[in-house]
Amino acid sequence: MTPDRPLDTLARALSGRGSAAAGLDAFRHLLDAMPVMIGLVDERRRHVFANHAYLEFTGRSMDELDGLSMAEVLGEDFHRAAHSAIERVMRGETVQTEGWMPNPRGGQCYMLRVLAPHRAEDGSVAGCFTLLQDMTERRQSQDDLFRLAYYDPVTALANRALMLKHMGDFRAMGEQFTLIVVEIDRYPDIRSSLGQAFADELLGDLAERLTRDGGPVDLLARVSDHGFGLLISGPCDVPVIERRLETVSAIVRQARSSTGAAVFLSASIGVKATGDIPERAEDVLRDAEIAASRAREGGGGRRAWFEPGMHARVVEQVSLEHDLRGALERESGLWLAYQPIVELVTGGLAGFEALARWNHPERGNLPPGVFIPIAESTGLVVALGRWVLREACRQIVDWQDKRLPGSAPLFMSVNLSPRQLVDPGFVKTVRGILRETGCEPQWLKLEITESAVMDKAEQAIAILQELRALGIKMSIDDFGTGYSSLSYLHRLPIDSLKVDRSFVSAMHQSEENRAIVRIIVDLARILGFDVIAEGIETMADANLLRALAVDYGQGYHFARPLPVGEAEKLVIDEPPWRERG
Template sequence: MKPDPQIVALAAALSGTEGGAPALDTLRQVLDILPVMVALMDRERRHVYANRAYLERMGRTADDILGLTVGDLLGPDTLRGTQDTAERALKGEVVQAEGWLPRAGGGNDYVVRMHVPHRGPDGAVAGYFVIMQNMTDRRRTQDDLFRLAYYDPVTGLANRLLLVKHMGDFHTMGEPFTVVIVDFDRFVDIRTSLGQGFANEILSDVATRLSNQAGAVDLIARISDHAFALLIGGLCDPAAIEPRLEVIAALVRSARSSSGASVFLSASIGVACASAAHERAEDVLRDAEIATGRAREQGGGRHSWFDPAMHARVVEQVRLEHDLRRALERGEELWVAYQPIVEMVTGGLAGFEALVRWNHPERGNIPPGVFIPIAESTGLIVTLGAWVLREACRQIADWQEKRLPGSAALFMSVNLSTRQLNDPDVVPLVRDVLRETGAEPSWIKLEITESAVMEKADQAIQLLQSLRGLGIKMSIDDFGTGYSSLSYLHKLPIDSLKVDRSFVMAMHQSEENRAIVRIIMDLARLLGFDVIAEGIETSADANLLRALACDYGQGYHFARPLPAADAEALVGAEHLPWQEPR
């Protein structure tokens, strides 16, 4: 075979001699020191040459490998797997591929391969070169980075990012799909009380149960600290999905730790179906989360299907939250109304309850039942509650100077929300407000709902004791509507029970309803508490409560919540409107 003049010229350059005889050996040395694997195959895919890196990879010597195919070295599967690239190289193409390649001694390496035609002196393809580089470490690093980016380390499930990517693929292809979100109720309490390790075991157990028993899904992902999402491809079929939701709820309830310990766990489940109205795949996930929030608002442990009205409601809440933040910053739209609290026997004015009101510049008066839940859910209630407390204390301090001579000191009831109850700064706040406004602690009565107290009873008792230590009074609001325990009730450092309006309104319906109110009164007297009845709307209500020896009352029968100026007119009045014959 006549030497290629270009190779001869290269050999001459390498050897420094015109004939270049030593150059071939030099080239071999160069090839052998390369980390890249190089081999030359004939047209029958048999080895003609291999450098040292290639031989070490195959576990063979140069003499052993000559005349053998890659199938002889690594098995027929590898021969078949590389057939397409080999045939294309033999047709004159330069082909690049990458993938896992088995090792002769076992295991796999991830390699990048090039199949390059080898042409003879006449220009015809006489075989092909195989040039390979081991990229296993880089591939494993990429895989690790991919797992970190797209998978949850606790459960091994896909994460939110990968879910959105898969949803985007469906959306791009115009394929329908459904998203089901499974959000655990009270999971934060479980983690706080039992520890992160136990919580992770529960998460892993639920993930396994969902993967094995929740039916066919395209993807299951952990999308937040306490929520999973199931991606179900195909047309949305509520009749088929509804039974699966019951199965999913049962799987959550049956969760166990790795040691077999169980905890009561329920889930709020939201479902949303992709539709033409969704401009982006993420919008479907958003709607499923909105539906989940609706299920949670209804008490949890249930499921809810998304409908457009839910989205409109969420948008409205976001707008109101923004406007409420602005109102708190400007201090111009919010005001405090004061509803009189009456001494039931004498009809005299005993005090007031401070109630926040919002006069929106565009929407007018917004009911507390609309903006208070928004303030609670966003944490704005802490700022709002502090503002109301400060206004109420300033007002009662001023009114004490204007009451009738010789009359008893008035008290001011102020609601303390669940968020405020959990705020570590609430005791210093109350202390500072009392000092700033000059209000005596005995004039202030903080009202806390029964459910808020019993949710974390021991913690609440400590906080109430600290507040009581300031000299203020405490009251349980809406008594009878929550889940209080008599074993805790006598331990609570409180002064009053407030009978919920629902019991007052039902008193005239039956003897049983009257008996409930009587029992509350008797219990309060036994424990040394005052009783305040709210929701008194008629003289019949007032007369019956007097007969039951109720201490104080409030309601429309006496007066509605009043602006400060109107309430102040009652403070020094010798005759009060509700004392007049009707």
Template sequence: MTPDTHITALVEALSAAPSGDPALDTLRQILDAMPVMVGVFDRDRRHIFANRAYLEMLGTTLDRLVGTTIGDILGPDTFRSTLGAAKRALDGEAVVSEAWTIQPDERQRYFLRMHAPHRAPNGAIAGYFIVMQDMTERRQTEDDLFRLAYYDPVTGLANRLMLLKHLADYRAMGEPFTLIILDIDRFADVRTSLGQGFANELLDDLAHRMGAHGTAFDLIARVSDHAFALLIAGPCDRPAVEEAVEELAAIVRSARSNTGGTVFLSASIGVAVALPSHERPEDVLRDAEIATGRARELGGGRQSWFDPAMHGQVVEQVRLEHDLRGALASGTDLWVAYQPIVEMVTSGLAGFEALVRWDHPERGNIPPGVFIPIAESTGLVVTLGTWVLREACRQIAIWQEEREPGSAPLFISVNLSTRQLADPNFVDVVRQVLRETGVEPSWLKLELTESAVMDKAEQSIRLLQELRTLGVKLSIDDFGTGYSSLSYLHKLPIDSLKVDRSFVSAMHQSEENRAIVRIILDLARLLGFDVIAEGIETSADANLLRALACDYGQGYHFARPLPPAEAGKLVGGSLSWQS
């Protein structure tokens, strides 16, 4: 084919020595100064001109380039990959595209390319131009940003956003799927005790092991600090999913660091199947996480399949949390009941236990067994506990003025939560409340469960010692039901042990059960503690505990928890249980 005379003339002008034409010489200088690469091709896709940037990109000269195709320089794959754009340009269309290209030095570069037709004065297409810009650095930056946005830097797995993209794609295509959430139990304790580096090594090991055994999974993602999501496409095959879950649990149990360090791990695993009722991909993820939470509530190290009733329970908890926050903020609807604590020998009133109650304006009485766990899980129990402490101290200060002259001061028992024990400001809170209410420290007895104390024994001992320095009394609640260690018990700066109601109610069933209570009483006397028995419901319970020389008791036999006004009638008045 004979080249178009106009494009040939242009090429000769641009390629020759200075012509003396200022405009042409200026155009030549502009083209060679441009970082953008410009190439001119005839209808047979042969080079007929290129600027300096284009020549440097290919590592050649204009003399060697003219008459060659891009395939002659970069290979047949590149020639074929640009065939479509060149054909469209020769058909009169301007085409913009982006692609990676292997350079003569075998490096990959990313180019923004435009193929555009060159027309002769009569309108006929004589060839085409290609204008290219090197976008490698921009593309690498975009790739880096994409990895940061959609991939986990520790494990290299997809992250939560990438998982949601996959779920959205599956939903758009009408593809059924099953989602598994694997949450490592007590991982925060591992990280705290062994360090973030060790924790990251465990996570990386788990990611690789799940990937190696994860032929059944279409995507594995890390969706939180210590949780992974595993996506299975297709209709749910429950036996196959349960088998995969068992394999995952085994992988978690065998986790180790890159340096070979091991630690026992277990996982709470939840499973949710995508249903037509799920309006958004997030709904499936939410349900899988709810199922995981249920597995964790059941003790961890097990699996749970989502049931719609679980969602209702979560919604209910969220609503109750919201209402509880409002009750704490307004100071209404919450109140403190007081259950008498009786001196067993004299049957006289020794003090009260303060017990929080909640009268919801719409739902009525909310049992403590419902709202206390919500307060614990959300951290509200710290604020709630401080409110109860202040109310109880304010009330006992009033009752001290109303008791019989010459009688021993009453004491008030207030329960503490694990969260309060972990609060570094708790001792200051107690000191401030005592100062505000004018309560003598010896009137206040703080009750802690043995499980809460023994969970972090050394830390708890330090805290209890600080409280004892204030003059506050301390008691171990529900003694015998937790996992106390006798090696620590004698170190605890406590004043009382509280026998759990389960032991008291079982005393009449067998001699063995009575022996348990007797042993607790003997142990307390040996260590210098007094003993409070709770759950006394009959006169037989009370008489037996008196025979065993128990110091104090409380229970329905004496009185139920009472509103402040009714409890106040017992202070300095007749005691119904004495008659």
């Protein structure tokens, strides 16, 4: 350690070396005025002098201090810690250290310590000066700053920065390690529905359980808003890590608030193990979080080990997100395809379902399965849904004017995402679009999934009722594949149930499968809904659904989703499926 220059100069002066030396007596009054504690012991380690600050610190007078050893005055712990330093001083060295030491009046204090030789007139070492400066407040301030920089205030665990620092240290030492990232599923929903305080209590309880029961780790940290990191040094033992993951998953399910209140918790877990080639700490943490994200895509409550292809996929998604955001801002490259919805009894055109499409400037037409999940995960689906709704309303208004006189009005079905259904400004948005485009409310049918409603049933019902009050029709999409409760179904202000294509395709396989469709139709009749079947591929499908009294149908038997020009021909001319019989 580099000696503190002022204290070292004073020590040299007191020890009788250098041009500043004037002897101990000449400095007595000066020393008593100094805040630095100065004591002198002889060659037997017995006190022979102390200034006022030293005496005040020890709580003794000079008469009481005279002849006492350092162990008797400053404690055995200090004496043991300083023993080797004093031996060096007695050989003529000056030694500076700092650290915590017992306070003779109780507690601990952090001291800057300079031990310097006191020399006799012949130059031999006759004793040892002890210079002490109380740095407790500075140290506590440093500790406070360290805690702020490296520890999480909610869980008292290490934070992301300290996790990165530890992994960087492992990398510098060439140490292999495994990082496990545990991300709580649906944490934003828990926080928004039950409050920040409740969410923090769950995190605190989970941190305690992981610390106590999660098994040995080199570091446990909160690495994100809803994520914990477990750092384990050494080559990765896959079976051992897998058992650890089972333990961690069970711990997450047991988390409770401080009041004992509980919600069902699950975690998506990602694992990244380093190999012989050192990797940057930031890259390891990123990869573990990518693996956790991939686990969440499987429905949550799962785990995944990082694979290189995952990173490439994320890079692609980030690129697509950027491009999609630009397409929405410029309204460029996005277009709607329209799939006809047919009245099964008459074969007449009843309406269309509007489906978003994206003609990427470099990748060409991208299927919805590529860009819709990106829009959902980033929140862009709200802006995308607004664009789709506006374009679909404009189009149905245009087509109504092109229908033959006396024709029944067409309706336009538009899919809603779960994010739109809980957007507090959504009803206002719909009202504004209807007014802007001149679309009659009854021409618009909004399609929602069972899961979108049931996730936040009361909130969804309230919004649906507001939409219904505007005169808009509504439909439950993919009915039978979710988890609707009949106690809620009869409360939903809907007009239609849409039978999922999986039931339609299975109708010809057995009487049981046909019975499922029949039950859906009967339920719809009891509740006053009409029924739409999707995924009609053949004439046989259409005939059987017609026999089961299904009202409407759509599918490739009638037409694929069409560009606006081709769809318009169906509006103006006789539909081709009528000619096929």
